[in-house]
Amino acid sequence: MANVISDDVSKQSSAALDGLNEHTLKTVHWHFSDETGSPFWLEKKSSLNFDPLTDVKSFEDLKKFPEFEDEWLRGGPVDRWVPKGHAGKPVYVFETGGTTGIPKSRMVIEDHWKDYELFSDTLPDEHFPKGANWLMLGPSGPRRLRLAVEHLAQHRGGMCFCIDLDPRWVVKLIKKGWMEHLEEYKKHCIDQAVTVLTAGHDVQCMFATPKLLESLGEALEDKGTSLQEVGIKGIFSGGTEFTPQWTRFCVEEMLGGPVEEGGIYMTPTYGNTLMGLACSKPVTPADNYKISYYAPQPRAVTEVVKFDDYNQVVGYGETGRVKLYTLTDEFFVPGFMERDEGEREAPFEMYPWDGVSGVRPFHEIATATTVGVY
Template identity: 35%
Template sequence: MAEHDGGDFVREMMQWHFSPETGSPFWLKRAQTLDFDPLTDVRDFEDLGLFPNVVDELRDVAVRDLIPLGHGDAHAAGVYESGGTTGEPKRVMFTAEWHRSSVEWFSDRLDEHGVPRNVDWLSAVPTGPHNVGAMAVDTAALRGGLNFALDLDPRWVKKLIADGRMDMAGAYTDHLIEQIGFILSSQDVGVLFATPPMLERLARHDDLVELVNRKVRTIIWGGTHLDADTRDLLRDEVFPQTRLVGGYGSTMMLGTSVERPGLGDDEPCVFDSFAPYTTFQVVDPETRQAVPYGERGQIVVHHLSRTALLVNNLERDFATRIAPPTDRFGDSVADVAPVASFSGETVIEGVY
């Protein structure tokens, strides 16, 4: 990356994804349907708007076709799925190279927040086909800790809520809280990685709140939105002995963004992306034009790496557009909240 508009980086990624020697079968075939030539017409970040949003195709594409040929047999790819909030799950793959870079970047951001190293983690986040669980395991290990995990199936909770079976959804969440209690009471946990609904449910149990305040030095939250009032309550009243650090990510981002360090308690939670690989734009959903800084719009995500090309992805979230850190591309986002419906489906967050 040499120039400020990111042109060198974008052109390098176009060469990688659309050269027969290095591109993926998916994009090499898809290029034949485009009305532009990515190798000559895509010169900078603005030109990414030429691409169609292909994420819905990831519900049934052969995942092996997503692996860039340039990685050869050394890709060591992991397959991950979306939460299925807006229909059948979509699938992406992370090469070992990208997963390692994501974990290292995430860990560096935690250092900026003063999150302790050499402590064990309790991760109340989805595992199985969801990448956030794998990130928790490897980030804890990179930082010298063990990771205690739960079996957390977000799709089951969303299905129960959609069917109006709130009693069963509550029972399942109680089952998860019980597992958290087993670990908190018996292990020295220094970092709790959990979704906001899990933290809110945890807050109802005075004995577990006491354990968190006594043992846990940082709570990392993410996966669903957390409004400012609830965040203030959790930080100041429920868990005053810990530090709260937010994350905003999704499978289609192939990773996460992290709360900007150094913000005051009265400032909104601002998320900075892993630029230039993952970048945000905040746009008017009708015109797809950028809204002014400080205004709200829908989030568009671009992912560009040697692992994947997923650009122009209109996310199911609205946010306030914030200027990015100096010399970074795209937008930062604040006050992220989901839309009521997306792609014709009601958005149900559940526990994730």
């Protein structure tokens, strides 16, 4: 793929990198200073073969850190991650994974609010009206997503209606091959959503995973109505199931065509408990519904790196594994290898830094990944 980046975008990219370098320096100093740092990183500092306070001068220097390990997040005490600079503030604990063994936990103070306020700025008001109520059709329990979507609704002046959904039970049903139970559980979740949407709550916006959105569309159709008729104008969705094929099906078959015709705007997102939320470049039929995600730099950064060298990014258009960096004053992750792979995308006006497209489970572990409701 030819890498054509205009002079304007090149200048913006250069300015964004300067900002990222400055932000990296500030974040590292916060997490490794005795006054503000977290017990985890202050203890880890002694086992590093460099001094983060003097040897990290730019984002590139984060490659000096060893790979961030999954296991560090499994089990407690979780408060070892709380920076001293935030001592005494109320702390949330969010879990991710956990379909087998101990789930990964991440402490959060306000990051989930900030991430979704930034995301809110990218939503077009005509399709996500301020003051409108939302439906959260996704996982509940110790998940960041539920509280984050609720905050998004409140931040935009509305209220959020939620359903009960335990993704761990879904994964267990799949692993046991209890497909009849799985269908019933999915129906149980969709019934809750249909009840909310048909109860006169003026819900105009929603979050849904692709599979649940599809099931909801079918359930409404069975009742002789549709997403448009129950008043939905804007949908944000997320998960690795978001493929160009599914997006085309969704837009053409469920949403009544592109937003100009069907009236419903849908934006894909890619996110997790560590990163926050990566926004998508607008998805268009002209671009074959290709989905490209851009992390919320400088708070989080994604790179697409070589399969045999995780410190080396691939060329534009080339395939590699997704590497994530979290750089907030609450949480510091210098290079975490995601369970995803994809293609490296060039910067553009809206997000003048690298993106990733074609996100799918990393091929070496894909067969062991149970996707569940996502």
